[in-house]
Amino acid sequence: MxxxxxxxxxxxxxxxxxxxxxxxxxxxxxxxGGNDMGASPMELVLMGVAGCSAIDMISILKKQRQEITSFKAEVEGERAQVGEAKPFKDIHVVFYLEGEIKEDKAAKAAQLSFEKYCSVSKTLEPTATIHYKVVLNRVELAKI
Structure with a gap:
């Protein structure tokens, strides 16, 4: 790469x-000192978390023949001062799914993404805690 x-x-x-x-x-x-002509590097990190986990979850749910009609995510990062740098300390992810999706399958897809598959999250694991919840058809399922 x-x-x-x-x-x-x-x-x-x-x-x-x-x-x-x-x-x-x-x-x-x-x-x-910039001109705001693009995302910041730290915003790109959060975008990476969102994109990686979304790809994982959709892949898992498709394999389980779940019908996804809408998939959205929001990611927020909290940073801490470490010397001169401010790395992420906590990252909060909310997934919003709609469709004919079983609750247990949606919750399990998120769990598998963060605990097993998402390389971006795994890269951040040593320094940041990632919290997530799944909202399926406007009902909150899991919060970790």
Whole structure:
């Protein structure tokens, strides 16, 4: 896996490209000297958690022949000062699923994602605690 980064302007706007040619813009907020032309690196980490776990959960539920009509997630990160850095300490994920999905299968899919499959979450595990809950057809199922 390889990513290339190219600086776009005189501040902190960068264009990143993966080996397949997909582009992502990264920048910093104006209060930190950027121009807000893309997500911050720490926002990309949270996006990685959301995307990784969503891929896992949808894959698991499809294999179990569950009918997903809507899938959304919200991810929030709490940071702690560690020296000069501010890594994530706690990450909270809420999944919103709709469809003909059995409650136990939705809860198990989330559990399997975070405990077994999601490489992004596993990468963050040594420094951040990930909490999640599943809301299925507007009913909260699991909170961990």
């Amino acid at each position: 390889k990513i290339t980064l190219n600086r776009v302007n005189d501040n902190f706007h960068f264009e990143l490209k993966n080996e397949r040619g997909h582009l992502v813009n990264v920048d910093s907020r104006p209060e930190f």
